Amino acid sequence: MVEGTFFASEVASQPDCWRQAVTHLGGVHDVLPKPGERVAVVGCGTSWFIAQCYAGLRERAGLGWTDAFSAVDLPSTRAYDRLIAISRSGATSEVLELLRTARSTVPTVAITGAPDTPAAQLADALVSLPFADERSVVQTRFATSVLMLLRAHVGEDPGLLLNEAESALAEPLPPAAFDARQYVFLSTGWSVGLAHEAALKLRETAQVWAEPYPAMEYRHGPISLADERCLVWFLGTPPAGLVAEVRATGAAVVSESRDPLTELLRVQRLALALAQRQGLDPDHPRNLNRAVILSRPDGGELAS
Numbered sequence: 001m002v003e004g005t006f007f008a009s010e011v012a013s014q015p016d017c018w019r020q021a022v023t024h025l026g027g028v029h030d031v032l033p034k035p036g037e038r039v040a041v042v043g044c045g046t047s048w049f050i051a052q053c054y055a056g057l058r059e060r061a062g063l064g065w066t067d068a069f070s071a072v073d074l075p076s077t078r079a080y081d082r083l084i085a086i087s088r089s090g091a092t093s094e095v096l097e098l099l100r101t102a103r104s105t106v107p108t109v110a111i112t113g114a115p116d117t118p119a120a121q122l123a124d125a126l127v128s129l130p131f132a133d134e135r136s137v138v139q140t141r142f143a144t145s146v147l148m149l150l151r152a153h154v155g156e157d158p159g160l161l162l163n164e165a166e167s168a169l170a171e172p173l174p175p176a177a178f179d180a181r182q183y184v185f186l187s188t189g190w191s192v193g194l195a196h197e198a199a200l201k202l203r204e205t206a207q208v209w210a211e212p213y214p215a216m217e218y219r220h221g222p223i224s225l226a227d228e229r230c231l232v233w234f235l236g237t238p239p240a241g242l243v244a245e246v247r248a249t250g251a252a253v254v255s256e257s258r259d260p261l262t263e264l265l266r267v268q269r270l271a272l273a274l275a276q277r278q279g280l281d282p283d284h285p286r287n288l289n290r291a292v293i294l295s296r297p298d299g300g301e302l303a304s
């Protein structure tokens with residue numbers, strides 16, 4: 001682990017933050033969806049990918065119809081019992097715009113990194129995780145702590161994940177991961193959102209070519225780009241036969257038996273190492289701010 005950046009210390013603190021997130025669930029249980037409710041969950045960037053994971057997990061647990069959308073794409077034609085907006089900053093324009101328009105039609109919950117954000121003021125209910133808020137622009141522990149809290153809420157046992165997290169932070173990274181020209185992250189089911197998040201970490205932090213796919217979709221075209229300069233990294237159990245098919249292209253394959261969320265910690269560490277190797281500041285990626293605040297054509301803020 002490279003020391004001396006917020007990113008490095010925030011990555012390393014995840015097991016502790018996850019423990020706090022699970023404890024925190026006790027105090028916020030009642031504002032989260034009840035079994036059977038129809039739920040929409042939204043976010044932007046990393047927060048959208050966490051929304052996707054939660055939607056898949058909640059449906060898989062039989063707790064009710066759950067749809068994830070980028071905050072700008074919630075269809076106005078659908079009726080939900082609850083709307084959850086995930087936003088670390090609580091200031092992202094699209095999230096605020098949606099909370100403002102949705103609040104008269106559906107109960108809303110904001111999940112943010114601080115209690116005093118604009119999103120917290122607009123939502124009917126708040127889940128705030130200040131212990132997981134971050135100084136790096138690039139999100140790591142806030143996003144994973146939200147997912148831990150939501151996984152516990154849908155009935156998962158966090159104990160195994162906490163043990164795995166420690167080993168994912170300590171084990172050496174695969175040597176092949178340092179020499180690829182193209183990185184591909186594959187996953188299945190609820191954790192496809194984590195493949196998106198893994199690829200985003202490498203793009204934001206290290207400016208490298210990284211793409212995510214649902215694992216079986218990779219065979220439908222993108223595999224044409226695979227060769228010995230490509231690294232294909234599975235998050236979770238690969239579909240039968242796919243590892244051999246990818247290896248046959250000459251690509252290097254990383255496939256460990258960890259939970260996709262704990263395997264993401266190794267990708268975060270790789271992002272940090274690749275950034276440092278290129279002299280990039282992992283806390284301040286090019287062209288990116290902590291909150292993306294969009295302008296209207298007249299020059300005002302979209303959600304002001």
Ligand code: F1P
Pocket residue numbers: 043044045046047086087088089090091092095137138139204288289290291292
């Ligand atoms: C969402 C987001 C992140 C991105 C960067 C800028 O923020 O777009 O996905 O990595 O941190 O903000 P938020 O709505 O969760 O604050």
